[in-house]
Amino acid sequence: MRMDYFPKVGPAARGDDIPAVDYLKWYIPRLKQQRPHNLSFSGLQFPWVLEGIEDVWRDHRRPGYDDRSLIAKRYGVKENMVHLCLGATQGITLGILAASKGGKVAVEMPSYGPVSQTARLLGLDTVAVHRKPADGPWLIDRREWKEKLSDVDMVIITPQLNPVGWTYTVEDRQWLIDTCFELGVIIISDEVYADSDPQWKPFFLEGANCITLSSFTKVHGLGVLRYGWLIASEDYISIIADIFHNLAGEMPSPTIRIVEHIAGRLDEPVELIEKYRAANLPLLVAMLARLDIEWKPPAFGIFGAFKIPGIDTKEMIDTIGKEHGLLAVPGCMFGPGLSEWLRVAWSIDEDAFAEAILVLEKVINIARKQG
Incomplete structure (x- = not known):
């Protein structure tokens, strides 16, 4: 079988x-x-080789310090538009919980399992929307997507598509943004590979209905640290902070200290x-x-x-x-x-x-x- x-x-x-x-x-x-x-x-x-990091186990919190500042500076946003998390996989859970109204979730296929299956674990029904094989960027099946997006709260995408590595055409990206805005659909965009594209425009810049999540796992080779983040409107980040406190408390100090130690080498x-x-x-x-x-x-x-x-x-x-x-x-x-x-x-x-x-x-x- x-x-x-x-x-x-x-x-x-x-x-x-x-x-x-x-x-x-x-x-x-x-x-x-x-x-x-x-x-x-x-x-x-x-080939990361790190010399000894002073006080790596010590609590990273201190007066006047915000551990979101590193990511905020990388994206040119305010700290209150950023929330750190334990890798992009946890970021998927946080984004779904923050944006869900209890309705269906569209998930892009093909995909890596946790990206498209997590919503089901959170009590939500999912439907698949597909990108079609092509000689170059795989293309959104616009008829299928329009039909299914009309009946969901959100769509979860991986712009740099797994397993082929291609991102959207300019036309498909704009069609997706316009369609989701028209239908009131939230876009949760898993951008863990985006740093390899110097021209990439994060989805959170496309409107308040868009949430970007990423990490230092794939492009930067730091998967063992589980350092991820979400970027979204202040309203969504406030909700995400509450969810994170319920699920995980706070970010681990060794992870914060190691990443800040190598920030100049990223x-x-x-x-x-x-x-x-x-x-x-x-x-x-x-x-x-x-x-x-x-x-x-x-x-x-x-x-x-x-x-x-x-x-x-x-x-x-x-x-x-x-x-x-x-x-x-x-x-x-x-x-x-x-x-x-x-x-x-x-x-x-x-x-x-x-x-x-x-x-x-x-x-x-x-x-x-x-x-």
Whole structure:
């Protein structure tokens, strides 16, 4: 019996009905295998080396100090438009709880499980809205979105779409903003990959009905710290603060102190991403060309996905890939109809990537021969 690994939409879920994040159930055991050729990372592998941090365990609170100021300055907003949280995953929960009126939630697909499933855990029904595959940015299915947005309180989006890495076209973005404003729909935008795009305009700038959430996990390689944030109108942030106090109390002092210690270095990971893109992407494009696979990389970011016609990529990674020490992420983890897609990240050093790409080519060739 074939298992569906992609996120599930549907009615509010509790108890035995709570959906698993099947991607993580599949991925974490394979990550622990430490396969030598790892093209699976969704975040930058940045070589952070931190010297001793004075008083790292001490309470960070002090008179006249606001721990939101670092993010407020990065975005050019007032502190009372910012709330810190324990990573973007928690930010999704906070945003939904703050904006919900109890109605349905539209969730963009394909997606990473927690982005599209969290609303169900919070007692809300969800419906899927899709972006359609294209040679370049995947496109909003405007007829489907308009119909479903007419019957929801909010829509949860990941502009830099997982697993393909493409963001919206200018036209699709503006259509989404205008449509949601017209229908009174809240937009919750998960922008964890946005810092890799120097031209990115955060969604919170588009109106009081828009909430941006992000973190230092993906682009900056600081996932172990669980440092995230939401940016929204002062009214929403006030509600989010109350929710956060109920769920988590306050931000952990070690997380605050470590991030503030390296605040002056936060551009380094972004620069490294550009270096990796320049060195690694040509190797990937050339390898795919040798296999007669046409592919256009996303303009920014650290991963992309391509279709290998006739190949079940999960089966390939679990068998031939394992045999050759290769790990990449099958597209079936993110949405229906993506069983022949494979997500590959170029977020590792050039030598390791060059070696892994040759192994990937070998694995694909073997899979094709085996039919």
